[in-house]
Amino acid sequence: MNQQITGAEALMRSLEHQGVTTLFGYPGGSIMPTFDALYHHKDTLNHILVRHEQGATHAAQGFARVSGEVGVCLVTSGPGATNTLTGIADAMIDSTPIVVISGQTPTSMLGTDAFQEVDLVSVTQPITKWSYQIRSAKDVALAVARAFFLAKNGRPGPVVLDFTKNAQTEMVDYEPMTVDFVRSYDTNPDPKEGALEAAAALINQAERPLVLVGQGVELGDAQTELKSLVEKADLPCGCTLLGLSALPTEHPLNMGMLGMHGNLAPNVKTNECDVLIAVGMRFDDRVTGNTATYAKQAKVIHLDIDPSEFNKNIAVDVPVLGNCKRTLKALTELVNEAKHTTWIESFAEYDKVEQARVIEPEIHPTSGPLNMGEVVRAVSEATNNEAILVTDVGQNQMMAARYFNYSKNRSIVTSGGLGTMGFGMPAAIGATFGRPDRTVCVFMGDGGFQMNIQELGTIMEQQAPVKMILMNNNYLGNVRQWQAMFFGRRYSFTPMMNPDYMQIASAYNIPARRVAEREELQDAIREMLATDGPFILEACVIEEGNVMPMTPPGGTVDKMMLEC
Amino acid sequence: MKTLYTLIVHSENIAGLLNQVTAVFTRRQINIESLNVSASSIKGIHKYTITAWCTEDEIKKVVKQIERKVDVLQANYFTDAEIYQHEIALYKLATPGFQANPVASKIIRRHAARVVEVNPTFCIVEKNGMSEEITSLYEELQQFGIVLQFVRSGRVAISTSCFERLNEYLAFREEKYNKEKKDEKYD
Numbered sequence A: 001m002n003q004q005i006t007g008a009e010a011l012m013r014s015l016e017h018q019g020v021t022t023l024f025g026y027p028g029g030s031i032m033p034t035f036d037a038l039y040h041h042k043d044t045l046n047h048i049l050v051r052h053e054q055g056a057t058h059a060a061q062g063f064a065r066v067s068g069e070v071g072v073c074l075v076t077s078g079p080g081a082t083n084t085l086t087g088i089a090d091a092m093i094d095s096t097p098i099v100v101i102s103g104q105t106p107t108s109m110l111g112t113d114a115f116q117e118v119d120l121v122s123v124t125q126p127i128t129k130w131s132y133q134i135r136s137a138k139d140v141a142l143a144v145a146r147a148f149f150l151a152k153n154g155r156p157g158p159v160v161l162d163f164t165k166n167a168q169t170e171m172v173d174y175e176p177m178t179v180d181f182v183r184s185y186d187t188n189p190d191p192k193e194g195a196l197e198a199a200a201a202l203i204n205q206a207e208r209p210l211v212l213v214g215q216g217v218e219l220g221d222a223q224t225e226l227k228s229l230v231e232k233a234d235l236p237c238g239c240t241l242l243g244l245s246a247l248p249t250e251h252p253l254n255m256g257m258l259g260m261h262g263n264l265a266p267n268v269k270t271n272e273c274d275v276l277i278a279v280g281m282r283f284d285d286r287v288t289g290n291t292a293t294y295a296k297q298a299k300v301i302h303l304d305i306d307p308s309e310f311n312k313n314i315a316v317d318v319p320v321l322g323n324c325k326r327t328l329k330a331l332t333e334l335v336n337e338a339k340h341t342t343w344i345e346s347f348a349e350y351d352k353v354e355q356a357r358v359i360e361p362e363i364h365p366t367s368g369p370l371n372m373g374e375v376v377r378a379v380s381e382a383t384n385n386e387a388i389l390v391t392d393v394g395q396n397q398m399m400a401a402r403y404f405n406y407s408k409n410r411s412i413v414t415s416g417g418l419g420t421m422g423f424g425m426p427a428a429i430g431a432t433f434g435r436p437d438r439t440v441c442v443f444m445g446d447g448g449f450q451m452n453i454q455e456l457g458t459i460m461e462q463q464a465p466v467k468m469i470l471m472n473n474n475y476l477g478n479v480r481q482w483q484a485m486f487f488g489r490r491y492s493f494t495p496m497m498n499p500d501y502m503q504i505a506s507a508y509n510i511p512a513r514r515v516a517e518r519e520e521l522q523d524a525i526r527e528m529l530a531t532d533g534p535f536i537l538e539a540c541v542i543e544e545g546n547v548m549p550m551t552p553p554g555g556t557v558d559k560m561m562l563e564c
Numbered sequence B: 001m002k003t004l005y006t007l008i009v010h011s012e013n014i015a016g017l018l019n020q021v022t023a024v025f026t027r028r029q030i031n032i033e034s035l036n037v038s039a040s041s042i043k044g045i046h047k048y049t050i051t052a053w054c055t056e057d058e059i060k061k062v063v064k065q066i067e068r069k070v071d072v073l074q075a076n077y078f079t080d081a082e083i084y085q086h087e088i089a090l091y092k093l094a095t096p097g098f099q100a101n102p103v104a105s106k107i108i109r110r111h112a113a114r115v116v117e118v119n120p121t122f123c124i125v126e127k128n129g130m131s132e133e134i135t136s137l138y139e140e141l142q143q144f145g146i147v148l149q150f151v152r153s154g155r156v157a158i159s160t161s162c163f164e165r166l167n168e169y170l171a172f173r174e175e176k177y178n179k180e181k182k183d184e185k186y187d
Helices: A007-017 A029-039 A053-067 A085-093 A120-127 A137-152 A165-169 A195-205 A223-233 A241-246 A264-270 A324-334 A341-363 A372-382 A395-403 A424-434 A446-451 A453-462 A477-486 A501-507 A518-530 B017-027 B056-067 B095-100 B102-110 B131-142 B165-186
Strands: A022-025 A046-049 A071-075 A098-104 A130-134 A158-164 A209-213 A237-239 A254-257 A275-279 A299-304 A318-321 A388-391 A440-445 A466-472 A512-515 A535-540 B003-012 B032-039 B045-054 B072-078 B083-094 B114-118 B122-129 B147-152 B156-159
Touching: A007 A029, A007 A137, A007 A165, A022 A053, A022 A424, A029 A071, A029 A098, A029 A165, A046 A424, A046 A453, A053 A071, A053 A085, A053 A098, A053 A424, A053 A453, A085 A098, A085 A120, A085 A158, A098 A137, A098 A165, A120 A130, A120 A158, A120 B017, A130 A137, A137 A158, A137 A165, A158 A165, A195 A275, A195 A299, A195 A318, A195 A324, A209 A223, A209 A264, A223 A324, A237 A241, A237 A264, A254 A264, A254 A341, A264 A341, A299 A324, A318 A324, A341 A372, A341 A395, A372 A395, A372 A440, A372 A466, A372 A518, A388 A395, A388 A424, A395 A440, A395 A466, A395 A477, A424 A440, A424 A446, A424 A453, A424 A466, A440 A446, A446 A453, A446 A466, A453 A501, A466 A518, A501 A512, A501 A535, A512 A518, A518 A535, B003 B017, B003 B056, B003 B156, B017 B032, B017 B045, B017 B056, B017 B072, B045 B056, B056 B072, B072 B156, B072 B165, B083 B095, B083 B131, B095 B102, B095 B122, B102 B131, B122 B131, B131 B147
Parallel strands: A022 A046, A022 A071, A071 A098, A098 A158, A130 A158, A209 A237, A209 A275, A237 A254, A275 A299, A299 A318, A388 A440, A440 A466, A466 A535, A512 A535
Antiparallel strands: B003 B045, B003 B072, B032 B045, B083 B122, B083 B147, B083 B156, B114 B122
């Protein structure tokens, strides 16, 4: 018989059995036995001590998004657990596989309002794929195996394990467990009979096809399969915010970004195409604008692994259920080689308009303060368009998404669905651990930078090579832009008094440089990228810069505003 | 157009799942008319029978979002024409009023209800049947002003289709798993 071990030790071995090498966490009362067990596993489990549990969840998200592995958090009960909620909700809406393990009061004290007790399972049920309380050490192996299986298979998402203190200290016979089947949940569903044939028939008849590329392509690791399909049938593509790096920016069929602040051509063409092929995307309202006027003329084909996405926001003519790695491959075999030259060329006239009226003035201004887009494009080019882009939320996010160029898969980490300010810095930390071989650049505004600013401590301690670009405009810029456009320029609580970020950087011993002059920008970026380890580049950008073009909320995708 | 739909959900018997199922209705702002949860005929599987007024478009989305929960095996919706359904109701009547109105006992017999308890203060009448029958018995008794209390269960329902969807689903899942295992072996 094996020697008995504690539940906490069983957790360590279960994590190792799942192939976990990195976790992000913060200790506290109810998780102490587990942290004690972790002390003896420091060689195999690299624990990154964050400065706030929200930071742990975003770091785990960043880790997961760039590596394709499950991100893991380890936190205590009560406030430790509730601090993870924003990250869990963010992971749910953006389909990011993370497992959050939190301490919990002993089973005997559950329901007594014990110190740092919160009913985490109930609280997290609506924002997780699965939320489970481990009440006994003998549950550990199965719960962990099931948690990892559910987090990463099918449509990925967050899982919570609420680990009672008695389960951490009880002794148990441990056997490693693997879950590869949950009878109530099909992780690899099949398309309905005839669906692929129907989709292929529509594509083969199409004169003006348009593909919408979503994050599902990256999650399904189907970038090659997507390219094969669109190249064979000559299908122009627009990418969602989270799908931007699923197809290289420079690919001739990539027509740019969809959505509220996306590119003009793919948005306008959405309402001109005859067949719309949505791949691993969910018709978010930031993509569709007013659904009553969205792509009404088109037959809609929707490829998704989650059947609840079909007809949720947009009526679908041909739903194709399944992992898009499989369905795209099958579809490629069924479609004919085709050319849609005239249709594809028709995108160019909108591209030209946007280039002349929006893009050129934004990235190549000749006078005035620095522009946000100018800073983003300069950083992107200086990394040879090969870096991982992480963004915070707001104008910095839209500018970064628009003006960064992507040449590699899994190169954009941003909070799309939830729009979480404060996401950027911790997510970038996670990304440096997920892909230590790649450069990680995070763009933040002065608002978001301060919303998880404590993670500078984590960066300092880990010497995480995060290249932080703070685009400081002394405003909560996105809200200010809306106030300017829709609220009569009443700047209600959007101007911000800022600290001296250079002093903050120096307090954390992080190399930093402030740049306000156009002539200095290139050199500052060069210095940032040449510096080993972390760097803060503060770009003093135009105070009242606006992100354009724009489909106002509830507006129609083919009526984007180019100026405001 | 709003219709009274009956939803039948089968799930693993896991604590907290009821919350997850009802939360889908809450989020979509649909009121649950009745709800019945019990063990199903298959060991370890629970059955939920839920009725709600909504449009077909709404119920379709609700069903898919319930089915999306990882521990839910299956969710299906039915109109009244597609199921056989029953409810049970108990009526507590004031004995003096009941005795003073001989028509009342005729009504009870006509409705095929039965008296299960009588004492000088009250008597209890039990009826099972369709929703409308239960309501109509209540209304008929109430015209004498003798109903002290009236309770009704949620609906229990069984589909009238020849397909046993859940058994088929479970068999399909096992078969698919075994096939995938086999394919993996040969890969």
